[in-house]
Amino acid sequence: MKIAIVLPAVSLFSVDRPNSMETVIRTLVPAAEPDETIRIFCDAGAADHGDLNVQTVASGAARARDMIAALKAWDPDVIEFHQHIKSASHIARRFPNKTRLLYRHNDVKAPRSWIGRWRYAHRHRPFEGFVFVSDASRQTFLKDYPSLADRAFTVRNPIDAALWRSDVKLRDKLIVFSGRAIPEKGLDLLCQALPDVLNAHPDWRAALFLGDWAKHAEWAGPHVERLTAASDQADVYHDALLTQVRACLQRASIAVVPSVWAEPLGLVALEAHAAGVALISSGRGGLREASGDHALYVEPLTAKTLAQAIDLLIRDDDQRTGMARSGQRFVETHHTPAIRAAELARLRRRLGAMSAS
Known part of the structure:
Protein backbone atom coordinates (compact mmCIF):
# COMPACT_ATOMS: atom_id res chain seq x y z
CA MET A 1 0.00 0.00 0.00
CA ILE A 159 6.72 8.76 21.70
CA ASP A 160 10.03 7.18 20.76
CA ALA A 161 10.93 6.79 24.41
CA ALA A 162 14.44 5.49 23.72
CA LEU A 163 15.43 8.90 22.32
CA TRP A 164 14.43 10.60 25.57
CA ARG A 165 15.23 8.02 28.23
CA SER A 166 17.49 8.97 31.12
CA ASP A 167 18.09 7.56 34.59
CA VAL A 168 15.48 8.96 36.97
CA LYS A 169 18.07 9.01 39.78
CA LEU A 170 20.58 11.22 37.95
CA ARG A 171 18.78 14.55 38.27
CA ASP A 172 19.53 18.21 38.77
CA LYS A 173 17.33 20.37 40.97
CA LEU A 174 15.64 21.77 37.90
CA ILE A 175 12.06 22.64 36.89
CA VAL A 176 11.30 22.75 33.14
CA PHE A 177 8.56 24.30 31.03
CA SER A 178 8.54 23.82 27.26
CA GLY A 179 5.87 25.26 24.98
CA ARG A 180 4.81 28.04 22.69
CA ALA A 181 4.80 31.48 24.27
CA ILE A 182 1.02 31.82 24.09
CA PRO A 183 -1.68 32.37 26.73
CA GLU A 184 -3.18 28.91 26.21
CA LYS A 185 -0.07 27.23 27.63
CA GLY A 186 -0.42 28.84 31.07
CA LEU A 187 2.92 30.62 30.90
CA ASP A 188 1.57 33.62 32.82
CA LEU A 189 0.45 31.41 35.72
CA LEU A 190 3.81 29.69 35.84
CA CYS A 191 5.67 33.02 35.84
CA GLN A 192 3.53 34.08 38.81
CA ALA A 193 4.05 30.78 40.64
CA LEU A 194 7.79 30.32 40.27
CA PRO A 195 9.29 33.28 42.21
CA ASP A 196 7.95 32.21 45.62
CA VAL A 197 8.89 28.57 44.98
CA LEU A 198 12.41 29.41 43.87
CA ASN A 199 12.95 31.87 46.71
CA ALA A 200 11.90 29.15 49.16
CA HIS A 201 14.31 26.69 47.54
CA PRO A 202 17.50 28.60 46.61
CA ASP A 203 19.25 25.43 45.42
CA TRP A 204 16.65 24.88 42.67
CA ARG A 205 16.46 26.49 39.21
CA ALA A 206 13.88 26.76 36.44
CA ALA A 207 14.35 26.58 32.67
CA LEU A 208 11.68 27.90 30.30
CA PHE A 209 11.85 26.95 26.61
CA LEU A 210 9.52 29.28 24.72
CA GLY A 211 8.65 28.65 21.10
CA ASP A 212 7.35 31.11 18.48
CA TRP A 213 8.86 33.89 20.56
CA ALA A 214 8.97 36.62 17.92
CA LYS A 215 5.29 36.15 17.13
CA HIS A 216 4.14 36.23 20.76
CA ALA A 217 6.77 38.34 22.56
CA GLU A 218 4.41 41.27 23.03
CA TRP A 219 2.15 39.14 25.23
CA ALA A 220 4.74 36.83 26.80
CA GLY A 221 7.52 39.36 27.38
CA PRO A 222 6.02 41.17 30.39
CA HIS A 223 5.27 37.87 32.17
CA VAL A 224 8.79 36.57 31.62
CA GLU A 225 10.31 39.89 32.68
CA ARG A 226 8.41 39.80 35.96
CA LEU A 227 9.72 36.29 36.61
CA THR A 228 13.35 37.10 35.87
CA ALA A 229 13.12 40.34 37.85
CA ALA A 230 11.79 38.44 40.86
CA SER A 231 14.28 35.58 40.70
CA ASP A 232 17.77 35.06 39.30
CA GLN A 233 17.20 31.28 39.39
CA ALA A 234 15.21 31.19 36.12
CA ASP A 235 16.73 30.77 32.65
CA VAL A 236 14.67 31.57 29.55
CA TYR A 237 15.41 30.21 26.07
CA HIS A 238 13.72 31.36 22.85
CA ASP A 239 13.04 28.95 19.97
CA ALA A 240 15.54 26.35 21.16
CA LEU A 241 16.42 23.27 19.15
CA LEU A 242 14.62 20.04 20.04
CA THR A 243 17.97 18.54 21.05
CA GLN A 244 18.43 21.31 23.63
CA VAL A 245 15.00 20.71 25.13
CA ARG A 246 15.65 16.98 25.25
CA ALA A 247 19.02 17.38 26.96
CA CYS A 248 17.46 19.61 29.61
CA LEU A 249 14.56 17.25 30.31
CA GLN A 250 16.98 14.35 30.66
CA ARG A 251 18.54 16.00 33.70
CA ALA A 252 15.49 17.81 35.13
CA SER A 253 13.51 16.68 38.15
CA ILE A 254 10.14 18.35 37.49
CA ALA A 255 8.30 19.31 34.31
CA VAL A 256 5.24 21.56 34.29
CA VAL A 257 2.43 21.56 31.70
CA PRO A 258 -0.02 24.18 33.05
CA SER A 259 -2.13 24.51 29.90
CA VAL A 260 -5.32 26.47 30.45
CA TRP A 261 -6.90 25.23 27.22
CA ALA A 262 -7.90 21.70 26.24
CA GLU A 263 -4.67 20.23 24.87
CA PRO A 264 -5.30 17.83 21.98
CA LEU A 265 -3.00 15.32 23.70
CA GLY A 266 0.15 17.05 24.93
CA LEU A 267 3.29 15.76 23.27
CA VAL A 268 5.44 17.64 25.79
CA ALA A 269 3.87 15.52 28.54
CA LEU A 270 4.91 12.32 26.75
CA GLU A 271 8.42 13.70 26.29
CA ALA A 272 8.71 14.53 29.99
CA HIS A 273 7.54 11.07 31.02
CA ALA A 274 9.93 9.39 28.58
CA ALA A 275 12.83 11.46 29.90
CA GLY A 276 12.08 10.31 33.44
CA VAL A 277 10.76 13.60 34.82
CA ALA A 278 8.00 13.96 37.43
CA LEU A 279 5.16 15.80 35.71
CA ILE A 280 2.76 18.45 37.00
CA SER A 281 -0.18 18.85 34.63
CA SER A 282 -3.41 20.79 34.31
CA GLY A 283 -5.06 17.67 32.92
CA ARG A 284 -6.98 19.75 30.36
CA GLY A 285 -8.23 18.12 27.17
CA GLY A 286 -6.18 15.06 26.23
CA LEU A 287 -3.48 15.55 28.89
CA ARG A 288 -5.03 12.87 31.11
CA GLU A 289 -4.93 10.45 28.17
CA ALA A 290 -1.25 11.27 27.76
CA SER A 291 -0.32 10.71 31.42
CA GLY A 292 -2.93 8.43 32.93
CA ASP A 293 -2.35 8.14 36.68
CA HIS A 294 1.28 9.21 36.39
CA ALA A 295 1.06 13.00 36.72
CA LEU A 296 0.21 15.36 39.56
CA TYR A 297 -2.89 17.18 38.34
CA VAL A 298 -3.62 20.75 39.47
CA GLU A 299 -7.28 21.64 39.86
CA PRO A 300 -8.36 24.36 40.16
CA LEU A 301 -5.52 25.79 38.09
CA THR A 302 -4.20 29.02 39.60
CA ALA A 303 -0.76 30.45 40.26
CA LYS A 304 -1.20 29.53 43.92
CA THR A 305 -2.19 25.88 43.34
CA LEU A 306 0.57 25.53 40.74
CA ALA A 307 3.15 26.82 43.22
CA GLN A 308 1.83 24.42 45.88
CA ALA A 309 2.16 21.45 43.52
CA ILE A 310 5.75 22.35 42.58
CA ASP A 311 6.65 22.88 46.23
CA LEU A 312 5.13 19.50 47.14
CA LEU A 313 7.30 17.62 44.65
CA ILE A 314 10.43 19.54 45.60
CA ARG A 315 9.95 18.56 49.24
CA ASP A 316 8.95 14.92 48.64
CA ASP A 317 11.87 13.08 47.02
CA ASP A 318 10.14 9.69 47.15
CA GLN A 319 6.94 10.87 45.47
CA ARG A 320 8.90 12.77 42.83
CA THR A 321 11.13 9.80 41.98
CA GLY A 322 8.23 7.34 42.07
CA MET A 323 6.17 9.46 39.68
CA ALA A 324 9.12 9.85 37.33
CA ARG A 325 9.75 6.11 37.25
CA SER A 326 6.09 5.08 36.79
CA GLY A 327 5.52 7.69 34.08
CA GLN A 328 8.55 6.50 32.19
CA ARG A 329 7.33 2.89 32.31
CA PHE A 330 3.87 4.01 31.21
CA VAL A 331 4.95 5.69 27.98
CA GLU A 332 7.42 2.91 27.19
CA THR A 333 4.58 0.37 27.18
CA HIS A 334 1.46 2.38 26.32
CA HIS A 335 2.45 5.12 23.84
Whole structure:
Protein backbone atom coordinates (compact mmCIF):
# COMPACT_ATOMS: atom_id res chain seq x y z
CA MET A 1 0.00 0.00 0.00
CA LYS A 2 1.36 3.39 -1.03
CA ILE A 3 0.61 6.18 1.42
CA ALA A 4 1.15 9.87 0.76
CA ILE A 5 1.40 12.08 3.84
CA VAL A 6 0.62 15.67 2.85
CA LEU A 7 1.72 18.41 5.23
CA PRO A 8 0.09 21.85 5.25
CA ALA A 9 1.73 24.97 3.83
CA VAL A 10 4.91 26.22 5.55
CA SER A 11 5.67 22.78 6.98
CA LEU A 12 9.29 22.05 6.07
CA PHE A 13 9.70 18.73 7.95
CA SER A 14 12.99 19.81 9.48
CA VAL A 15 14.83 17.42 11.78
CA ASP A 16 16.23 20.17 14.01
CA ARG A 17 13.18 22.43 14.24
CA PRO A 18 10.08 20.27 13.97
CA ASN A 19 6.66 21.29 15.19
CA SER A 20 4.66 18.74 17.19
CA MET A 21 2.80 17.53 14.09
CA GLU A 22 6.05 16.81 12.27
CA THR A 23 7.47 15.07 15.34
CA VAL A 24 4.47 12.72 15.44
CA ILE A 25 4.87 11.91 11.75
CA ARG A 26 8.60 11.35 12.10
CA THR A 27 7.93 8.96 14.99
CA LEU A 28 5.18 6.99 13.26
CA VAL A 29 6.68 6.48 9.80
CA PRO A 30 9.69 4.31 10.76
CA ALA A 31 7.30 2.01 12.68
CA ALA A 32 4.97 1.54 9.68
CA GLU A 33 3.79 -1.92 8.66
CA PRO A 34 6.01 -3.81 6.15
CA ASP A 35 3.41 -3.52 3.38
CA GLU A 36 3.23 0.28 3.68
CA THR A 37 5.37 2.49 1.45
CA ILE A 38 5.20 6.06 2.70
CA ARG A 39 6.25 9.32 1.10
CA ILE A 40 5.98 12.68 2.85
CA PHE A 41 5.03 15.74 0.79
CA CYS A 42 5.95 19.13 2.25
CA ASP A 43 7.18 22.60 1.32
CA ALA A 44 10.73 23.12 0.13
CA GLY A 45 13.15 24.98 2.37
CA ALA A 46 14.71 22.49 4.79
CA ALA A 47 17.89 20.61 4.03
CA ASP A 48 17.61 18.16 6.95
CA HIS A 49 14.74 15.78 6.25
CA GLY A 50 16.66 12.82 7.63
CA ASP A 51 16.49 9.40 6.02
CA LEU A 52 12.74 9.37 5.33
CA ASN A 53 11.18 9.46 1.86
CA VAL A 54 10.37 13.15 1.35
CA GLN A 55 9.26 15.08 -1.72
CA THR A 56 9.03 18.87 -1.66
CA VAL A 57 7.09 21.47 -3.60
CA ALA A 58 7.74 25.20 -3.73
CA SER A 59 5.57 27.37 -1.51
CA GLY A 60 3.58 30.19 -3.02
CA ALA A 61 0.62 30.70 -5.31
CA ALA A 62 1.28 27.55 -7.34
CA ARG A 63 1.69 25.27 -4.31
CA ALA A 64 -1.68 23.50 -4.59
CA ARG A 65 -1.25 22.93 -8.33
CA ASP A 66 2.25 21.52 -7.85
CA MET A 67 1.15 19.35 -4.93
CA ILE A 68 -1.66 17.87 -6.99
CA ALA A 69 0.75 17.14 -9.84
CA ALA A 70 3.26 15.50 -7.47
CA LEU A 71 0.57 13.29 -5.94
CA LYS A 72 -0.77 12.26 -9.33
CA ALA A 73 2.74 11.34 -10.48
CA TRP A 74 3.37 9.16 -7.42
CA ASP A 75 -0.15 7.64 -7.52
CA PRO A 76 -0.68 6.57 -3.88
CA ASP A 77 -3.47 4.34 -2.60
CA VAL A 78 -4.06 6.49 0.47
CA ILE A 79 -3.62 10.25 0.86
CA GLU A 80 -3.32 11.38 4.45
CA PHE A 81 -3.66 15.14 4.86
CA HIS A 82 -2.45 16.69 8.07
CA GLN A 83 -4.09 19.58 9.87
CA HIS A 84 -5.26 22.30 7.47
CA ILE A 85 -8.74 21.44 6.25
CA LYS A 86 -9.23 24.20 3.68
CA SER A 87 -6.20 23.37 1.56
CA ALA A 88 -6.56 19.62 2.21
CA SER A 89 -10.17 19.63 1.02
CA HIS A 90 -9.24 21.50 -2.16
CA ILE A 91 -6.54 18.96 -3.04
CA ALA A 92 -8.55 15.92 -1.88
CA ARG A 93 -11.35 16.68 -4.32
CA ARG A 94 -8.94 16.04 -7.18
CA PHE A 95 -8.53 12.42 -6.04
CA PRO A 96 -12.05 10.94 -5.77
CA ASN A 97 -10.80 7.40 -6.36
CA LYS A 98 -8.28 7.44 -3.50
CA THR A 99 -8.75 6.84 0.22
CA ARG A 100 -8.46 10.27 1.84
CA LEU A 101 -7.90 10.95 5.54
CA LEU A 102 -7.72 14.22 7.43
CA TYR A 103 -5.39 13.95 10.45
CA ARG A 104 -6.11 16.65 13.02
CA HIS A 105 -3.40 17.52 15.56
CA ASN A 106 -5.40 20.40 17.09
CA ASP A 107 -9.05 20.77 17.95
CA VAL A 108 -11.42 21.96 15.25
CA LYS A 109 -12.91 25.37 16.03
CA ALA A 110 -16.66 25.44 16.43
CA PRO A 111 -18.50 27.21 13.59
CA ARG A 112 -19.77 30.66 14.53
CA SER A 113 -22.77 30.70 12.22
CA TRP A 114 -24.83 28.54 9.91
CA ILE A 115 -22.66 29.76 7.04
CA GLY A 116 -19.55 28.54 8.84
CA ARG A 117 -21.23 25.21 9.55
CA TRP A 118 -22.16 24.82 5.89
CA ARG A 119 -18.62 25.76 4.82
CA TYR A 120 -17.05 23.17 7.12
CA ALA A 121 -19.54 20.50 6.08
CA HIS A 122 -18.55 21.16 2.47
CA ARG A 123 -14.85 20.88 3.33
CA HIS A 124 -15.38 17.63 5.27
CA ARG A 125 -17.17 15.90 2.40
CA PRO A 126 -14.17 14.47 0.45
CA PHE A 127 -12.69 12.54 3.38
CA GLU A 128 -13.39 8.92 4.20
CA GLY A 129 -11.93 9.32 7.69
CA PHE A 130 -10.86 11.85 10.31
CA VAL A 131 -8.05 11.02 12.73
CA PHE A 132 -7.75 12.73 16.12
CA VAL A 133 -4.88 12.47 18.60
CA SER A 134 -7.12 11.90 21.63
CA ASP A 135 -10.64 10.88 22.53
CA ALA A 136 -11.03 14.35 24.00
CA SER A 137 -10.33 15.97 20.62
CA ARG A 138 -12.62 13.52 18.85
CA GLN A 139 -15.48 14.27 21.24
CA THR A 140 -14.97 18.02 20.83
CA PHE A 141 -15.26 17.57 17.07
CA LEU A 142 -18.39 15.41 17.33
CA LYS A 143 -20.21 17.99 19.48
CA ASP A 144 -20.36 20.16 16.37
CA TYR A 145 -20.43 17.44 13.72
CA PRO A 146 -22.28 14.42 15.22
CA SER A 147 -23.18 13.06 11.79
CA LEU A 148 -19.49 12.26 11.19
CA ALA A 149 -19.18 9.90 14.17
CA ASP A 150 -18.74 6.81 11.98
CA ARG A 151 -15.84 8.52 10.18
CA ALA A 152 -14.00 9.90 13.25
CA PHE A 153 -11.24 7.86 14.90
CA THR A 154 -8.61 8.25 17.62
CA VAL A 155 -4.92 7.41 17.21
CA ARG A 156 -3.05 8.88 20.16
CA ASN A 157 0.39 10.37 19.62
CA PRO A 158 3.36 8.05 20.11
CA ILE A 159 6.72 8.76 21.70
CA ASP A 160 10.03 7.18 20.76
CA ALA A 161 10.93 6.79 24.41
CA ALA A 162 14.44 5.49 23.72
CA LEU A 163 15.43 8.90 22.32
CA TRP A 164 14.43 10.60 25.57
CA ARG A 165 15.23 8.02 28.23
CA SER A 166 17.49 8.97 31.12
CA ASP A 167 18.09 7.56 34.59
CA VAL A 168 15.48 8.96 36.97
CA LYS A 169 18.07 9.01 39.78
CA LEU A 170 20.58 11.22 37.95
CA ARG A 171 18.78 14.55 38.27
CA ASP A 172 19.53 18.21 38.77
CA LYS A 173 17.33 20.37 40.97
CA LEU A 174 15.64 21.77 37.90
CA ILE A 175 12.06 22.64 36.89
CA VAL A 176 11.30 22.75 33.14
CA PHE A 177 8.56 24.30 31.03
CA SER A 178 8.54 23.82 27.26
CA GLY A 179 5.87 25.26 24.98
CA ARG A 180 4.81 28.04 22.69
CA ALA A 181 4.80 31.48 24.27
CA ILE A 182 1.02 31.82 24.09
CA PRO A 183 -1.68 32.37 26.73
CA GLU A 184 -3.18 28.91 26.21
CA LYS A 185 -0.07 27.23 27.63
CA GLY A 186 -0.42 28.84 31.07
CA LEU A 187 2.92 30.62 30.90
CA ASP A 188 1.57 33.62 32.82
CA LEU A 189 0.45 31.41 35.72
CA LEU A 190 3.81 29.69 35.84
CA CYS A 191 5.67 33.02 35.84
CA GLN A 192 3.53 34.08 38.81
CA ALA A 193 4.05 30.78 40.64
CA LEU A 194 7.79 30.32 40.27
CA PRO A 195 9.29 33.28 42.21
CA ASP A 196 7.95 32.21 45.62
CA VAL A 197 8.89 28.57 44.98
CA LEU A 198 12.41 29.41 43.87
CA ASN A 199 12.95 31.87 46.71
CA ALA A 200 11.90 29.15 49.16
CA HIS A 201 14.31 26.69 47.54
CA PRO A 202 17.50 28.60 46.61
CA ASP A 203 19.25 25.43 45.42
CA TRP A 204 16.65 24.88 42.67
CA ARG A 205 16.46 26.49 39.21
CA ALA A 206 13.88 26.76 36.44
CA ALA A 207 14.35 26.58 32.67
CA LEU A 208 11.68 27.90 30.30
CA PHE A 209 11.85 26.95 26.61
CA LEU A 210 9.52 29.28 24.72
CA GLY A 211 8.65 28.65 21.10
CA ASP A 212 7.35 31.11 18.48
CA TRP A 213 8.86 33.89 20.56
CA ALA A 214 8.97 36.62 17.92
CA LYS A 215 5.29 36.15 17.13
CA HIS A 216 4.14 36.23 20.76
CA ALA A 217 6.77 38.34 22.56
CA GLU A 218 4.41 41.27 23.03
CA TRP A 219 2.15 39.14 25.23
CA ALA A 220 4.74 36.83 26.80
CA GLY A 221 7.52 39.36 27.38
CA PRO A 222 6.02 41.17 30.39
CA HIS A 223 5.27 37.87 32.17
CA VAL A 224 8.79 36.57 31.62
CA GLU A 225 10.31 39.89 32.68
CA ARG A 226 8.41 39.80 35.96
CA LEU A 227 9.72 36.29 36.61
CA THR A 228 13.35 37.10 35.87
CA ALA A 229 13.12 40.34 37.85
CA ALA A 230 11.79 38.44 40.86
CA SER A 231 14.28 35.58 40.70
CA ASP A 232 17.77 35.06 39.30
CA GLN A 233 17.20 31.28 39.39
CA ALA A 234 15.21 31.19 36.12
CA ASP A 235 16.73 30.77 32.65
CA VAL A 236 14.67 31.57 29.55
CA TYR A 237 15.41 30.21 26.07
CA HIS A 238 13.72 31.36 22.85
CA ASP A 239 13.04 28.95 19.97
CA ALA A 240 15.54 26.35 21.16
CA LEU A 241 16.42 23.27 19.15
CA LEU A 242 14.62 20.04 20.04
CA THR A 243 17.97 18.54 21.05
CA GLN A 244 18.43 21.31 23.63
CA VAL A 245 15.00 20.71 25.13
CA ARG A 246 15.65 16.98 25.25
CA ALA A 247 19.02 17.38 26.96
CA CYS A 248 17.46 19.61 29.61
CA LEU A 249 14.56 17.25 30.31
CA GLN A 250 16.98 14.35 30.66
CA ARG A 251 18.54 16.00 33.70
CA ALA A 252 15.49 17.81 35.13
CA SER A 253 13.51 16.68 38.15
CA ILE A 254 10.14 18.35 37.49
CA ALA A 255 8.30 19.31 34.31
CA VAL A 256 5.24 21.56 34.29
CA VAL A 257 2.43 21.56 31.70
CA PRO A 258 -0.02 24.18 33.05
CA SER A 259 -2.13 24.51 29.90
CA VAL A 260 -5.32 26.47 30.45
CA TRP A 261 -6.90 25.23 27.22
CA ALA A 262 -7.90 21.70 26.24
CA GLU A 263 -4.67 20.23 24.87
CA PRO A 264 -5.30 17.83 21.98
CA LEU A 265 -3.00 15.32 23.70
CA GLY A 266 0.15 17.05 24.93
CA LEU A 267 3.29 15.76 23.27
CA VAL A 268 5.44 17.64 25.79
CA ALA A 269 3.87 15.52 28.54
CA LEU A 270 4.91 12.32 26.75
CA GLU A 271 8.42 13.70 26.29
CA ALA A 272 8.71 14.53 29.99
CA HIS A 273 7.54 11.07 31.02
CA ALA A 274 9.93 9.39 28.58
CA ALA A 275 12.83 11.46 29.90
CA GLY A 276 12.08 10.31 33.44
CA VAL A 277 10.76 13.60 34.82
CA ALA A 278 8.00 13.96 37.43
CA LEU A 279 5.16 15.80 35.71
CA ILE A 280 2.76 18.45 37.00
CA SER A 281 -0.18 18.85 34.63
CA SER A 282 -3.41 20.79 34.31
CA GLY A 283 -5.06 17.67 32.92
CA ARG A 284 -6.98 19.75 30.36
CA GLY A 285 -8.23 18.12 27.17
CA GLY A 286 -6.18 15.06 26.23
CA LEU A 287 -3.48 15.55 28.89
CA ARG A 288 -5.03 12.87 31.11
CA GLU A 289 -4.93 10.45 28.17
CA ALA A 290 -1.25 11.27 27.76
CA SER A 291 -0.32 10.71 31.42
CA GLY A 292 -2.93 8.43 32.93
CA ASP A 293 -2.35 8.14 36.68
CA HIS A 294 1.28 9.21 36.39
CA ALA A 295 1.06 13.00 36.72
CA LEU A 296 0.21 15.36 39.56
CA TYR A 297 -2.89 17.18 38.34
CA VAL A 298 -3.62 20.75 39.47
CA GLU A 299 -7.28 21.64 39.86
CA PRO A 300 -8.36 24.36 40.16
CA LEU A 301 -5.52 25.79 38.09
CA THR A 302 -4.20 29.02 39.60
CA ALA A 303 -0.76 30.45 40.26
CA LYS A 304 -1.20 29.53 43.92
CA THR A 305 -2.19 25.88 43.34
CA LEU A 306 0.57 25.53 40.74
CA ALA A 307 3.15 26.82 43.22
CA GLN A 308 1.83 24.42 45.88
CA ALA A 309 2.16 21.45 43.52
CA ILE A 310 5.75 22.35 42.58
CA ASP A 311 6.65 22.88 46.23
CA LEU A 312 5.13 19.50 47.14
CA LEU A 313 7.30 17.62 44.65
CA ILE A 314 10.43 19.54 45.60
CA ARG A 315 9.95 18.56 49.24
CA ASP A 316 8.95 14.92 48.64
CA ASP A 317 11.87 13.08 47.02
CA ASP A 318 10.14 9.69 47.15
CA GLN A 319 6.94 10.87 45.47
CA ARG A 320 8.90 12.77 42.83
CA THR A 321 11.13 9.80 41.98
CA GLY A 322 8.23 7.34 42.07
CA MET A 323 6.17 9.46 39.68
CA ALA A 324 9.12 9.85 37.33
CA ARG A 325 9.75 6.11 37.25
CA SER A 326 6.09 5.08 36.79
CA GLY A 327 5.52 7.69 34.08
CA GLN A 328 8.55 6.50 32.19
CA ARG A 329 7.33 2.89 32.31
CA PHE A 330 3.87 4.01 31.21
CA VAL A 331 4.95 5.69 27.98
CA GLU A 332 7.42 2.91 27.19
CA THR A 333 4.58 0.37 27.18
CA HIS A 334 1.46 2.38 26.32
CA HIS A 335 2.45 5.12 23.84
CA THR A 336 4.95 3.25 21.67
CA PRO A 337 5.41 3.95 17.96
CA ALA A 338 4.72 0.29 17.15
CA ILE A 339 1.32 0.34 18.87
CA ARG A 340 0.21 3.60 17.28
CA ALA A 341 1.55 2.75 13.80
CA ALA A 342 -0.32 -0.56 13.89
CA GLU A 343 -3.54 1.24 14.86
CA LEU A 344 -3.08 3.67 12.00
CA ALA A 345 -2.28 0.88 9.53
CA ARG A 346 -5.48 -0.98 10.49
CA LEU A 347 -7.48 2.21 10.02
CA ARG A 348 -5.97 2.91 6.60
CA ARG A 349 -6.74 -0.65 5.45
CA ARG A 350 -10.27 -0.49 6.83
CA LEU A 351 -11.09 2.78 5.11
CA GLY A 352 -9.42 1.60 1.93
CA ALA A 353 -11.60 -1.50 1.85
CA MET A 354 -14.71 0.58 2.52
CA SER A 355 -13.96 3.09 -0.23
CA ALA A 356 -13.21 0.28 -2.69
CA SER A 357 -16.52 -1.49 -2.03
